[in-house]
Amino acid sequence: MVASEIRALFAVASRPEIVSLAGGSPFVSALPLDAVGEMVGRLIASRGKDALQYCTAQGDMTLREQICEVMSLEGIRAHPDEVVVTVGSQQALDLITRIFVDPGDVVLAEAPSYVGALGAFAAYQAEVVHVAMDESGIIPEALVAAIDRLAAAGRRVKFLYTVPSFHNPAGVTMAASRRLEVLRICERAGLLVVEDNPYGLLGFEGEPLRPLRAHTRDGVVYLGSFSKTIAAGLRVGWAVAPPAVRDKLVLAAESAVLCHPSFAQLTVREYLATQPWQEQIKAFRELYRARRDAMLDALAGAMPPGCGWTRPGGGFFVWLRLPAGIDAKAMLPRAISARVAYVPGTGFFADGSGAGHARLSYSLPEPGQITEGVRRLADVIRRELTLREAFGSVLRRDGDG
Numbered sequence: 434m435v436a437s438e439i440r441a442l443f444a445v446a447s448r449p450e451i452v453s454l455a456g457g458s459p460f461v462s463a464l465p466l467d468a469v470g471e472m473v474g475r476l477i478a479s480r481g482k483d484a485l486q487y488c489t490a491q492g493d494m495t496l497r498e499q500i501c502e503v504m505s506l507e508g509i510r511a512h513p514d515e516v517v518v519t520v521g522s523q524q525a526l527d528l529i530t531r532i533f534v535d536p537g538d539v540v541l542a543e544a545p546s547y548v549g550a551l552g553a554f555a556a557y558q559a560e561v562v563h564v565a566m567d568e569s570g571i572i573p574e575a576l577v578a579a580i581d582r583l584a585a586a587g588r589r590v591k592f593l594y595t596v597p598s599f600h601n602p603a604g605v606t607m608a609a610s611r612r613l614e615v616l617r618i619c620e621r622a623g624l625l626v627v628e629d630n631p632y633g634l635l636g637f638e639g640e641p642l643r644p645l646r647a648h649t650r651d652g653v654v655y656l657g658s659f660s661k662t663i664a665a666g667l668r669v670g671w672a673v674a675p676p677a678v679r680d681k682l683v684l685a686a687e688s689a690v691l692c693h694p695s696f697a698q699l700t701v702r703e704y705l706a707t708q709p710w711q712e713q714i715k716a717f718r719e720l721y722r723a724r725r726d727a728m729l730d731a732l733a734g735a736m737p738p739g740c741g742w743t744r745p746g747g748g749f750f751v752w753l754r755l756p757a758g759i760d761a762k763a764m765l766p767r768a769i770s771a772r773v774a775y776v777p778g779t780g781f782f783a784d785g786s787g788a789g790h791a792r793l794s795y796s797l798p799e800p801g802q803i804t805e806g807v808r809r810l811a812d813v814i815r816r817e818l819t820l821r822e823a824f825g826s827v828l829r830r831d832g833d834g
């Protein structure tokens with residue numbers, strides 16, 4: 434296990450003078466905090482003996498029913514028996530990897546991939562093989578090629594890990610036709626899909642695309658989370674899995690934590706039962722859309738030639754491509770000195786590649802701060818380019834002489 438790029442950054446990036454485009458924290462201040470506080474008070478007064486007690490490892494039954502309702506907004510039909518409540522979807526990632534992966538097994542994952550998933554895979558000594566993406570998500574031909582190559586080499590591939598909607602960190606969404614194709618490819622290869630969908634309800638344009646799990650019951654383990662639609666600090670997520678995997682998940686959860694915090698589960702249950710949660714998700718969508726727009730406008734206005742970036746249709750992240758030869762990891766200390774933080778692309782590849790990219794998050798800073806942060810970053814990149822130019826001409830001159 435090694436510290437993630439993001440963890441190492443948190444201490445510096447949270448200094449008040451720095452505009453942090455680094456962490457992907459939700460803007461929880463937009464919640465009706467007074468109403469939530471009163472709700473929690475009532476919960477403890479009326480049902481404290483349950484909220485402060487152990488519960489079952491699969492999770493509260495009423496909450497699992499509510500989770501099925503939440504998933505139905507994206508077209509998923511699931512039974513509460515298939516749902517296992519977890520401590521955020523991060524724990525579901527950990528448990529799934531623990532169940533399936535032996536040291537040296539292969540996990541296929543998009544290039545780039547969510548850093549927390551890579552951390553879980555590394556902790557169980559999986560070998561991650563990245564599969565290329567474009568602006569429409571994972572490239573089917575690249576997936577087939579990876580599967581064939583690994584089969585020919587006699588490698589055991591345990592699952593494909595994918596974030597089809599509003600990808601972290603790439604900011605792209607898998608096209609509807611690709612979703613079906615990816616499912617067909619995996620089905621043909623007998624490969625399990627682990628679909629991670631914490632941002633699905635945070636789309637800015639039209640109806641959400643149907644998750645992979647909405648197309649098939651078997652062959653997909655689906656991970657959901659309330660971290661981005663309610664509050665990350667509650668640490669309530671879930672997995673939906675076919676019965677055999679569900680049973681293992683419950684056993685693994687039991688050995689890890691006995692049961693998940695009853696207090697957090699009943700808080701979410703109460704929130705979903707008594708608060709206008711769908712309106713709140715709409716409010717989050719509007720808020721993040723305005724911040725996404727601020728970031729895209731700022732990038733278009735400030736970035737030097739040679740940069741490129743994705744245009745996320747939802748979620749929290751823009752994936753920035755730097756001009757050729759600029760190393761995001763090496764540049765970071767200069768960016769911090771210029772009072773702006775981001776996550777170097779290297780955090781999102783198991784092999785440490787990705788230095789030509791940076792992940793920028795717009796979820797937490799206000800639009801004005803986003804504009805300022807991007808302006809500072811553009812200045813830093815411009816200075817790097819000037820330096821490269823100067824060094825390049827010195828080196829060329831030395832070479833001549």
Ligand SMILES: Cc1ncc(COP(=O)(O)O)c(C=O)c1O
Nearest residue numbers: 521522523547601629658660670
């Ligand atoms: C793609 C993805 N998966 C999983 C998680 C973990 O979320 P949580 O454990 O808060 O549910 C995150 C958090 O940022 C994420 O972006």
